[in-house]
Amino acid sequence: MENITVLGAGVMGHGVAQLFATAGINVHIQARRESSLEKARELMTNNLKVMVEKEMLSTSDMEQALARVTYTTNLLEAVQNADFILESIPEVLEQKQNIYEIIESVISDKTIISSNTSTFPLKELTQRTKHPERFIITHFFNPPQLVPIVEIVKFDKTDENIVNKTYDLMKKIRKSPVVLKKEIPGFIVNRVQVAMLREAFHLIEMGVATAEDIDIAMKGSMGFKWAFCGPMESQDLAGLQTTKSMVEKIMEDLSNTREVPSFLKEMVENDQLGIRTNQGFYNYDDHGEQAIHTRDDHFLDLLKLQNSKENKSKIISSSK
Ligand SMILES: NC(=O)c1ccc[n+]([C@@H]2O[C@H](COP(=O)([O-])OP(=O)(O)OC[C@H]3O[C@@H](n4cnc5c(N)ncnc54)[C@H](O)[C@@H]3O)[C@@H](O)[C@H]2O)c1
Known part of the structure; x- marks a missing residue:
């Protein structure tokens, strides 16, 4: 083509x-x-x-x-x-x-x-x-x-x-x-993302953590791992008996709401739309553009690292 x-x-x-x-x-x-x-x-x-x-x-x-x-x-x-x-x-x-x-x-x-x-x-x-x-x-x-x-x-x-x-x-x-083997709303990634966001919003509503706490916790755990070791691979490495008992214990306590949280509705009604209006979970004071540049700079570094790892694994597999 x-x-x-x-x-x-x-x-x-x-x-x-x-x-x-x-x-x-x-x-x-x-x-x-x-x-x-x-x-x-x-x-x-x-x-x-x-x-x-x-x-x-x-x-x-x-x-x-x-x-x-x-x-x-x-x-x-x-x-x-x-x-x-x-x-x-x-x-x-x-x-x-x-x-x-x-x-x-x-x-x-x-x-x-x-x-x-x-x-x-x-x-x-x-x-x-x-x-x-x-x-x-x-x-x-x-x-x-x-x-x-x-x-x-x-x-x-x-x-x-x-x-x-x-x-x-x-x-x-x-x-x-x-x-995808079949069509489904939200496909794979946004379904998993929304399931995770539902719980993160629930933690904020219950006063367990702030938005910033959640970002720190996720960037330092799943965010760190998932670029190289997906959620399913991670379970294999941890041991599936541990996965089973963790899921058993925590699943019943998770949010199963079908409602958009009221704090999120209020933020949108009050024009707190993120960088577009300089206010979202964080205050941007006109540095929204800079936030995008910083994000892209980190993503480029990660992409470069991933590409170099992929090339390395290709060299290894072709020399076998
Ligand atoms: N923004 C995201 O994060 C994101 C992520 C994944 C998928 N998408 C999807 O990608 C698509 C585009 O989203 P976006 O965020 O780039 O939108 P956007 O509003 O930034 O850009 C749309 C572009 O299409 C042009 N346009 C509008 N009507 C047109 C027409 N009739 N013919 C030709 N051009 C026309 C607009 O001038 C604009 O340049 C949407 O279907 C969206 O759901 C967006």
């Missing part, structure tokens, strides 16, 4: 386009406004400059990657020769359905359409499409150019050949794809 088109140039779209470009693949990125494209170009350039500073790319790699990106506001021009279209426009079902209807009128029958949706099932996304069998979900995580995982989600109509091609493409852009 040589011609890739990313629809939407926002938080996710620019990062996904960057992944294709750094993997040596030409990519068209389309948005409705020139200003969105200009912003995307600026963000990609800055992201790649930091990778050069960290010696993850050479200056010429960066220049070549940037030259592989074509920017356009013309939707039909962006998609007409595409082999793979990755839709990353806002999470509004009607907008997504509209755009599929428009692009299906000009693309070839072989073109794959993937959505970066976090919430809509394929059955709803494909309600008005001619070829539902070509649709698939590729769910990236923010920032997509750094977080390794992509959840690939198919439904009963998705052609298996399309699943395989999508998997291979995700590998080619150096992601770690996981194909």
Whole structure:
């Protein structure tokens, strides 16, 4: 697959386009406004400059990657020769359905359409499409150019050949794809995340810990381990008899609420939205942008470490 088109140039779209470009693949990125494209170009350039500073790319790699990106506001021009279209426009079902209807009128029958949706099932996304069998979900995580995982989600109509091609493409852009065996709301990661957040919110509500205490505890435990040793591997290493008794003792005491906690509703009503309004669980006093830079800097260091470990394990396995 040589011609890739990313629809939407926002938080996710620019990062996904960057992944294709750094993997040596030409990519068209389309948005409705020139200003969105200009912003995307600026963000990609800055992201790649930091990778050069960290010696993850050479200056010429960066220049070549940037030259592989074509920017356009013309939707039909962006998609007409595409082999793979990755839709990353806002999470509004009607907008997504509209755009599929428009692009299906000009693309070839072989073109794959993937959505970066976090919430809509394929059955709803494909309600008005001619070829539902070509649709698939590729769910990236923010920032997509750094977080390794992509959840690939198919439904009963998705052609298996399309699943395989999508998997291979995700590998080619150096992601770690996981194909879900069946479609389920929230996929894998957000289900596990929300289950964990339910308990963390419960601990805050009960006055057991502050938000900051929870962050310190999780960064120093699960956060430290999970980049290299997943939750299931960790149980094997600890011993499953210990896991069984821990689950037996604690499970019955955990929150099983189906309600959003009232403190979270109040925060949102009072415009405490996180860095966007400078106030969330923490106060940002205009250093929200800096918080993103610091996060990305740490993620890049971790990615560099993971890449070097992966290369090492490849060397070991090939010398066996
Ligand atoms: N932000 C996240 O953390 C995150 C994580 C995973 C998945 N997602 C999913 O990715 C998708 C995009 O989210 P985002 O956060 O990048 O949104 P965003 O609002 O930052 O960006 C959306 C972009 O699409 C453009 N756009 C809007 N309507 C369009 C149209 N009709 N045609 C072409 N472009 C259009 C906008 O101008 C903007 O550039 C959503 O489906 C979202 O659920 C987001």
